[in-house]
Every structure is written in C-alpha cells, then in structure tokens.
Amino acid sequence: MKSLRTPKASLAKIEVLACVTAFLLMLLTISGSNRRRRNNRKLRFLLWAAYTLTSYLIVYTLGLMTEASFRNELLPVWATFLMIFFGSSDTYSVHSLEDCERWKNYVWQYALKIAGVSFLFIMSGIALPMISVLTLCLIVPLKVIRRATSLKIASGSGRQLTGKSIADYMQSEHQLSEGDLDPSQMRGYRYVVRKGKTIPMSLKKLKEREAAKQWEAPNYRKPLEITDRVVTIEKVWKCQGWLLRSGGGDKDSKLKDICLSFSLYKLLRLEFSDYSLPKQAHEKAWKLIRYLYAEGNGYERAFRVVELELSFLFDSFYTSYPTIFKPLGWRLKVVELLLLVIGVPVTIGLCFPRYDSNRPQDEVQLATTGGLSIDFLVTVLILLIFAWVELVQCFFMAISDWAKVALLCKYVRTNSWHENRRLEKLIRLICRTQLPKPWERKLQQYSLLESYDYTPPRWLYNRITYLFIDRIRDGQAQSSPAELSAEVKKAVFRSLMSNPEAEALKNGVSSLIRNEVEHELAWACRLDTQTQVIIVWHIATSMLEHRVRISDSNFIVATSLSKYLAYLVTFYPKLLFDQPYDSEYIFNVIVMEARRLLKDCKTIGERINKLNRIHKTTNVTNKVIIQGARLGQQLLDVENEPNFIWKVLAEFWAELMVYVAPSNNAIAHAQHLARGGEFVTHLWALVSHAGIKRENPVE
Numbered sequence: 001m002k003s004l005r006t007p008k009a010s011l012a013k014i015e016v017l018a019c020v021t022a023f024l025l026m027l028l029t030i031s032g033s034n035r036r037r038r039n040n041r042k043l044r045f046l047l048w049a050a051y052t053l054t055s056y057l058i059v060y061t062l063g064l065m066t067e068a069s070f071r072n073e074l075l076p077v078w079a080t081f082l083m084i085f086f087g088s089s090d091t092y093s094v095h096s097l098e099d100c101e102r103w104k105n106y107v108w109q110y111a112l113k114i115a116g117v118s119f120l121f122i123m124s125g126i127a128l129p130m131i132s133v134l135t136l137c138l139i140v141p142l143k144v145i146r147r148a149t150s151l152k153i154a155s156g157s158g159r160q161l162t163g164k165s166i167a168d169y170m171q172s173e174h175q176l177s178e179g180d181l182d183p184s185q186m187r188g189y190r191y192v193v194r195k196g197k198t199i200p201m202s203l204k205k206l207k208e209r210e211a212a213k214q215w216e217a218p219n220y221r222k223p224l225e226i227t228d229r230v231v232t233i234e235k236v237w238k239c240q241g242w243l244l245r246s247g248g249g250d251k252d253s254k255l256k257d258i259c260l261s262f263s264l265y266k267l268l269r270l271e272f273s274d275y276s277l278p279k280q281a282h283e284k285a286w287k288l289i290r291y292l293y294a295e296g297n298g299y300e301r302a303f304r305v306v307e308l309e310l311s312f313l314f315d316s317f318y319t320s321y322p323t324i325f326k327p328l329g330w331r332l333k334v335v336e337l338l339l340l341v342i343g344v345p346v347t348i349g350l351c352f353p354r355y356d357s358n359r360p361q362d363e364v365q366l367a368t369t370g371g372l373s374i375d376f377l378v379t380v381l382i383l384l385i386f387a388w389v390e391l392v393q394c395f396f397m398a399i400s401d402w403a404k405v406a407l408l409c410k411y412v413r414t415n416s417w418h419e420n421r422r423l424e425k426l427i428r429l430i431c432r433t434q435l436p437k438p439w440e441r442k443l444q445q446y447s448l449l450e451s452y453d454y455t456p457p458r459w460l461y462n463r464i465t466y467l468f469i470d471r472i473r474d475g476q477a478q479s480s481p482a483e484l485s486a487e488v489k490k491a492v493f494r495s496l497m498s499n500p501e502a503e504a505l506k507n508g509v510s511s512l513i514r515n516e517v518e519h520e521l522a523w524a525c526r527l528d529t530q531t532q533v534i535i536v537w538h539i540a541t542s543m544l545e546h547r548v549r550i551s552d553s554n555f556i557v558a559t560s561l562s563k564y565l566a567y568l569v570t571f572y573p574k575l576l577f578d579q580p581y582d583s584e585y586i587f588n589v590i591v592m593e594a595r596r597l598l599k600d601c602k603t604i605g606e607r608i609n610k611l612n613r614i615h616k617t618t619n620v621t622n623k624v625i626i627q628g629a630r631l632g633q634q635l636l637d638v639e640n641e642p643n644f645i646w647k648v649l650a651e652f653w654a655e656l657m658v659y660v661a662p663s664n665n666a667i668a669h670a671q672h673l674a675r676g677g678e679f680v681t682h683l684w685a686l687v688s689h690a691g692i693k694r695e696n697p698v699e
Contacts, residue, residue: 539628
C-alpha cells in the first residue's frame with residue numbers, strides 16, 4: 001500500500017487516467033452519431049458510461065495534479081488537454097435532453113476547472129517553455145463557448161428564442177403567395193433555408209423604423225427581412241446554375257431536397273418551442289407533401305426528405321453542428337484548427353525527453369530502461385489522439401448535411417459560382433457523398449402470444465435496482481426487429497394520402513368501411529382505450545398469422561405493423577396517445593390474463609387452439625385476450641378467403657399507424673432520435689407539417 005502512495009505511483013496514476021480520458025473521447029467521437037442509427041441498448045449504455053465517466057475522470061485527475069507533492073514539467077500540458085477534452089466531442093455534446101437545460105452548470109464547471117488549472121500553473125513553478133501550453137490553452141475558450149452555446153440553443157428557452165423570428169414570419173408567409181402556388185416548381189414556397197448575417201434587425205434599426213411609423217398600427221412581431229441574402233425554397237428551385245438544374249447536376253432533385261429538408265426542420269423545431277402555425281400554413285405544407293407523393297415512387301422521396309429533416313433535428317439537440325455552422329462558428333473552428341496545427345508539433349518539439357542527468361533533481365519522472373521518458377510517450381499519445389479526434393471531426397463536419405446546406409445556399413446566392421464548372425463539380429461531389437443511413441430503418445417487434453410468459457431475472461430487476469436501471473416487466477420481451485420494407489412505407493403513405501383535405505384521422509374504421517366489413521368488425525375499434533384496440537387487433541392478427549399464412553405484401557404489412565404498434569404499447573407508450581401509466585397498467589393486466597388463461601401452453605400453436613376453444617365456450621366478453629380471439633374468428637367468418645382477410649388487416653393497420661402519429665409530446669420523439677429513431681416519429685413529422693389531428697374514436 002505504501003508503494004501506491006509514492007510520487008512515482010501518483011504520477012503513473014495521473015498518466016493512466018489522462019490516457020483513459022483521451023480514449024473515451026475517441027470512443028465518443030467515433031460512435032457518437034451511431035446512437036441515432038442503431039437501436040442498441042448495450043451501445044447506449046457504453047456511450048452513456050463514457051460520457052459520464054469522462055467528466056468525473058477529468059475532475060479527479062485535475063485534483064490529483066493540484067495536490068501532487070512532486071514536480072513534473074508536463075503536468076500543465078496534461079491539465080490543458082484535460083480541459084480541452086471536457087468539450088471536444090462535437091458529435092456528442094449531450095447525452096440526453098435534460099443535459100441541455102444544465103448549460104449554466106457546464107459553464108460554471110469549466111470556470112472552476114480553469115481556476116484549478118491556473119493554480120497548478122502558478123504553484124508548479126515549472127520551467128518548461130510555455131509557448132506550447134499557451135497555444136493549446138487558447139483552444140479551451142473556443143471549445144467552451146461552442147459547447148455552451150450549443151447547449152443553450154437546444155434548451156427550452158433557447159428553442160423559443162431561436163424560433164421566434166421563424167414563427168412570426170410563418171404567421172404571414174402564406175399571404176405572400178396567395179393565388180400563385182405551384183409545388184412542382186416550389187413557386188410561392190418562401191420557407192427560409194438560410195437567413196444569412198444581415199436578417200436579424202438591430203435594435204437601433206428597429207427603433208428608427210418604429211419612429212418613422214409611429215402613426216401606423218403597431219406590429220409586435222419580431223421582424224424578419226427577406227433580402228437577397230436570404231435563401232428560400234423558392235429561390236433554390238429557381239436557381240439556373242448547372243448544379244441545381246433538373247437537367248444538369250440535379251436530375252433526381254436530391255440536392256434541392258437537402259435544402260427542402262433543412263427548411264422543414266426549421267418548421268418542425270417550432271413544435272418544441274410552443275409556437276403554432278396558422279391553418280393556412282399547414283394547408284400549404286399539405287399540398288407540398290401530396291406533390292412529393294404524386295411523383296412516381298413519391299413515398300420514397302417523401303420519407304427521404306423526412307429522414308434528413310429528423311437528422312437535422314437530432315443534430316440540433318445532441319451535437320454542436322448548429323453552432324459550428326453559424327457565420328461566426330465556422331471561423332472560430334478554423335482558428336481552432338490553426339492552433340491545433342501550431343500547438344501539437346510545437347508541444348512535441350519542446351517537450352522532447354531529456355536524460356535524467358539533465359533534469360532537475362527534485363522532478364519526478366517515469367523512464368524506460370533506455371532512458372526515454374514515459375512521460376513524453378504519454379504526452380505524444382494524448383497529442384496524437386487529440387489531433388486525430390479533431391481531424392476526424394473536421395472530416396465529418398466537411399461532408400455533413402449541414403455543410404451541404406451551407407454550400408448550396410452559398411451557390412444560390414453567388415452568381416459567379418454558376419459559371420465555374422470545376423467548382424460546381426466539386427460541390428456536387430461533396431453533396432453527393434453518401435453518408436451512413438440517418439436512422440436504423442427497422443421496425444421493432446413484439447408478440448404478446450409469444451412473450452407473455454417471459455419473466456425477467458429478479459436479481460437484476462427488482463424493487464431495489466429499479467432506482468438505478470429501467471425496469472423490465474413481466475411479458476416484456478422483444479422479438480427480432482423487422483426491416484422497414486417498401487411495402488410498409490407505401491401502404492402507410494397511401495393511407496395518409498386517402499385523407500385528401502387533411503381531415504381528422506380515424507382509428508381504422510375508414511378502412512373497414514372501404515372493405516364493407518364495418519358492421520361486423522367496427523366494435524373492435526370502439527373499446528375504452530386505444531391501447532385495448534391495438535392489443536385486440538394484434539392478438540387477432542397474430543392468430544391469423546399462424547392459421548392463414550400466405551406470401552403476400554399485405555401479409556408483410558399487417559404482421560409488421562401489428563407487432564410494431566404492440567411494441568410501442570409495451571415499451572414506449574409515451575409515443576402514443578393514451579396516458580402512459582394507463583397503458584402500462586392495462587398491459588400488466590393483459591399479461592396476467594394471458595398467463596391465467598393459457599397456463600401450461602408451451603407452443604404458439606397450443607396457445608392459439610386454446611384461445612379458440614375459450615372464446616367459443618366462455619360467456620366472458622370483456623377480457624382483451626378473449627376479444628382478440630373473437631375478432632380473429634370473425635375475420636375468418638366474414639369471408640374465408642386469405643387474400644381478402646390480409647387486405648382488410650393491412651389497410652386497417654396502415655390506417656391505425658397513421659392515426660397514432662399525431663402527438664402533443666414532441667419531446668418524447670426527440671428523445672427517441674438518440675435511440676435509433678422510430679418509424680412513428682417520421683409519421684409524426686409529416687402530420688405535424690400538415691396540421692392533421694386525430695378524431696375521437698367512433699362511438
């Protein structure tokens with residue numbers, strides 16, 4: 001134990017902790033954006049642990065440095081890098097939305113750390129040439145400002161502040177194009193893509209304007225001037241440069257759609273700021289969505305636009321990109337890179353190891369047998385990791401969708417770029433660079449008849465551990481996820497488009513009416529809660545999946561959506577409409593009913609057969625699991641023709657999928673963007689733009 005308290009042991013501990021912190025930063029940088037592309041609990045836990053440990057390790061290591069009873073000229077260098085690491089990962093600025101609200105706490109933490117490091121510099125009395133340390137120290141405030149600004153913008157008050165001008169502008173935007181609206185050419189769609197530096201009106205200019213109009217009716221909205229510097233969707237489509245022409249470098253409109261997604265992201269962000277749009281704005285957006293659908297495989301294009309829109313939304317909450325791509329932000333990033341290019345080689349050169357005989361006698365160091373300083377090797381390792389992280393982040397930033405929007409908007413504003421074919425091809429190469437898929441593109445699945453007997457391990461999930469980890473309840477066992485197929489997207493979008501005037505959605509009854517089976521089956525849409533509706537239809541679909549199995553697109557649509565909505569009820573009821581704890585209670589009761597009624601049934605076939613016998617012989621009709629069996633039999637009795645049965649089920653589930661999409665809990669959708677994304681979130685974005693609400697269940 002005494003050997004662990006020696007100066008050399010303390011120095012070794014500091015070096016190990018500094019290296020571990022550097023590797024954790026590298027992990028966050030590499031895997032930070034993967035959390036929105038993979039719904040993987042282990043990955044989320046690993047990244048949460050790295051994100052949380054980094055902060056504590058930095059504080060602890062700085063404490064060891066300031067309390068060290070020995071001298072080492074590299075302590076200030078390591079301390080500086082620890083300070084830089086505290087705000088380095090631009091792709092992982094926060095782990096959860098709650099972290100955004102603590103932006104003041106983050107700033108104060110940094111201030112205290114700076115005070116500790118300053119104390120270390122003063123008290124150490126190190127004779128090391130400080131030009132390298134000072135150069136690196138200049139990076140610290142740049143990172144602090146960027147990350148703190150990102151947190152503030154993503155916080156509740158920040159969202160309201162940044163959304164104010166767009167919200168006020170959209171209150172009258174529809175009036176600018178009355179009688180002259182053409183979605184095919186985006187004529188009349190003056191949605192703002194990029195505002196530029198000159199748009200926000202200064203207080204002085206505002207006072208001058210108000211003084212000149214003092215006798216006019218007052219306007220209390222925040223002004224947003226549409227000048228030549230402002231890029232709108234209409235301007236992007238009107239651009240005559242080769243790069244954005246449909247017959248030139250943008251034949252499939254993918255480049256223009258990047259700008260469209262960004263402008264829609266700005267409107268969707270208003271959902272998180274308590275701002276609302278007028279009915280006319282929603283009607284205008286609905287015409288745009290219908291146009292996207294009308295073009296060939298329009299549902300693919302529409303979902304592509306929404307995927308990218310939600311990617312921007314994720315970045316606005318969980319990364320520093322919104323701050324970096326502000327006019328001043330990227331300039332500060334360039335300065336930061338210059339300091340990196342200067343600071344790293346200078347630090348390595350000035351800290352080059354000397355042999356023990358040339359070092360101060362009272363300085364503690366670790367050395368190999370050959371005399372090469374391990375302290376120096378640790379410093380080089382940290383420097384290389386830091387340099388690698390920064391360069392990788394710059395590469396990601398250069399090919400990010402935010403950079404593409406900035407380049408395309410600059411291209412629209414700069415006529416001279418339209419005549420430079422080499423520049424146009426370079427921009428096209430950057431904008432056409434394929435990035436990893438923006439989300440997992442899978443439908444998580446749950447089958448009640450397969451999983452109701454699942455019991456989680458009590459040693460891990462009990463009354464004590466539920467304070468520390470999310471509790472897994474009885475019957476809560478996921479099935480293997482299903483790929484989000486083109487058939488599912490097409491069916492859901494077709495159901496959405498069957499609502500021509502963006503009227504209130506119905507919970508599946510319309511599909512039953514179209515198939516002329518409403519008199520027999522509509523009762524299953526009028527249950528007390530929508531949770532019960534989903535589970536009843538899910539049980540019926542699961543039974544028919546094993547009794548009337550066919551190879552058909554309707555079969556794929558019905559079974560995939562049935563298990564997906566059951567998954568949402570079971571795991572994430574906050575994304576649906578019933579009160580979440582009501583849904584949890586109903587689910588728990590249904591699991592108990594299933595365990596009692598299907599006791600000793602081992603296989604899915606045995607369970608289905610017993611359900612058929614029970615619903616025919618019992619007088620009890622208010623149990624969900626019996627109602628599901630009854631509905632399954634009724635589907636067979638209506639017309640015992642497999643193709644028709646699965647057509648009814650596919651259209652019902654597609655309509656119900658659209659019905660659950662409207663939500664007042666926008667924050668829940670934003671939280672799930674960091675968990676691999678959800679299909680229902682994409683539909684929520686679509687219906688939010690169109691202003692579509694759900695109708696009360698049919699009485």
